[in-house]
Amino acid sequence: MSDTTLVAAFLGLVEGLTEFIPVSSTGHLLLAAHFIGFESPAHTFEVVIQLGAVLAILFVYFAKLWQVARDVPHDPAARRFVASILLAFLPAAVVGIMAHGFIKAVLFETPSLIALMLILGGVVLLFVDRFAPAPRHEDAMRLPLHVALAVGIFQCLAMVPGTSRSGATIVGALLMGVSKRAAAEFSFFLSMPTMAGAFAYDLWKNRDVLDMSAMGDIAVGFVVAFLSAVVVVRWLLDFVSRHGYAPFGWWRIGVGGVVLLLIWGGA
Template sequence: MNDLLTAVLLGIVEGVTEFLPVSSTGHLILASALLGYDEAHWRLFNIVIQLGAILAVVVLYWRTFWTVLLGLFRREAGPIRFVRNLLIAFVPAAVIGLALKKQIEALLLQPRVVAVALIVGGLAILVIERVVKPGTTRGIADVPARTALGVGFVQCLAMVPGVSRSGATILGALTLGVERRTAAEFSFFLAIPTMLGASVVELAGHHHELMAGQGAGLGAIAVGFIVSFIVALLVVRWFVGIVGRHGFAPFAWYRIVAGAAALFLLMR
């Protein structure tokens, strides 16, 4: 399979899975393991195309960001609390992620960890869906600071590949009393500083590869970026509608089936 076709395929995987509670990193790792991709060759590519998916959230919610920006200039309480909550939730991942960077990178080389995490995460979603009562907190600006901090610590679970950053933050927010739509949007917005920060750290650590032209070429990276952006645009809208009608159970069952199938294939 040539690099451009692989770039399209991985761009689709990233765009579909980045904001769903199914783990985009886990799917990219499994794609490398099961389809025979060279993980080292596509490592930098996988980092950059995450920014395409993040850009999709900025485009979809540009009115929200514009309103918040204007509110900050006017020193309005709502926009200030909005930004405060995102920063509070971002801090735990930034601190713990930098402290455990080497251990996290080691886990990225273990596709069986991803398969097991998919199954365990799916079971956790089913339990939370059944046990946790609907939350009442609506609007990111209205989320208490302690709840935002709790969501931030829960997000750190996603450092284990296969857990899912979006799944951890959404379900963590639900457990802490945030209603479904707000929990999903909190996860979308929190992805921006979290993934942007992670991408900057990784790019800084592998800038010599980019400058030397190692790994996937700039053409493949550009294709993957664009594909992940377009696919994420469609998926985010669809995801909010699905969650509103059916909850998170469909994604839980998908995780269990996908994880079991991956584990079976990897053990063979």
Template sequence: MDLLLLIKAAIMGIVEGLTEFLPISSTGHLILTGSLLGMTDDKSKVFDVAIQTGAIFAVILVYWQRLRTTAAGLGSDARARRFVLNVGIAFVPAVVLGLLFGKAIKAHLFTPVIVASSFIVGGLIILWAERRPASAVRVQDVDAMSPLDALKVGLVQCLAMIPGTSRSGATIIGGMLLGLSRQTATDFSFFLAIPTLIGAGAYALWKERALLSLADLPLFGVGLVFSFLSAWVCVRWLLRYIASHSFVPFAWYRIAFGIVVLLTAWTGVVTWAD
């Protein structure tokens, strides 16, 4: 396989891993990076979704102890069963809406200008969420979440179907606006990512299997490995960061980045491919 193509796959994997769990939109960054690298065909779109699985393995590794304890306690621990039920409830809305509208969204919304606009709007929403009073927090731990809390977060996650919105951003910031603490919203976002991203990756590979062949294994393998490694570093850093910091810097990054993309597209400095 072409060495240059493998290098591009590694770059895309790094971008995916670094942005998947930050509230800055991995899909948006992949669309823009793919546009710059010339990876905009149908196979590249499948690649973008598939390498998310590498990032999710990083979350499984970081949260392995909690996941193992939960699995072991399903038969006897009510807390473990409630946790799995909540994740399942939050997972369902994205599945339903994804199956109904996923094709139309990919056909009409996966453009650099829409991504950039979503960056800016999402940044403004983060600034708004971070201004909420401390008294607005009513859930301090994932295990204290109710099924209704989980359903609300699941519905908010559906907003991430708009590229540039950010799945993590929608679930974390949405969870905070719904009364979850920053730590609780972040933890639940990570747990919800496990079935969401694995399911999306498996579905994309199955649905578009006619586009793929064994010759694509090195490309996808490189993307997965680099996605896993960069996501593992990012998740560990983020969990330390939110212990004493807000998401405000990410909001300003989103706004600035979105403005740059819009200006370069408008002036013709960069030709962003759809």
């Protein structure tokens, strides 16, 4: 196994373990790649392997999602759930298309910004985990449309690497009175159109710089991301039901602090 394959597997593991917990998978990926000297044209590797994590959601929730698809023609509740996901997806789709170039060219290239956002997001997560309003919505598949839209607006904050897509959506949901378990589950569902859309758009925008010789390593990262994300998705809901989100807030602060020390130390 080549060194590049091992690096691809390591980065896939980082992606899968961090995509659905509120610690910023993109931030962890970019920082890991920065410190080990890994470079991907237009960061396509980092974007493509995220699709492996999306497939983990489809794998774990296939039966439930298939039932929703079957019920849409005749069940108002199923149609409302689909509408809530599409409505929550819309703000990030608009902002992502408008700001794509700036995000990839500037924000993705600033490790110190990523570290600062990890720390700031960790502080916010600790505060919201403790002081969020009492939950009024316990079912991720029955959120009111205005709640779903608010969560989608919060998701736009994750355009800044280090913020965390799942972290932004979970914080938004908690502030809107969604229970901790339902907030994580709605974030799972919202990740599917968001990440699939980001993957397709990024692949199209960077079609001219794709390195086909790296497809083998991308495939390795993709598979490892899928397998590790399946484990996280199966584990996360029970974990946050028991422990909340504070452990992830402290993790973010610790990682961000270490990264800033390394940067200031010239690493």
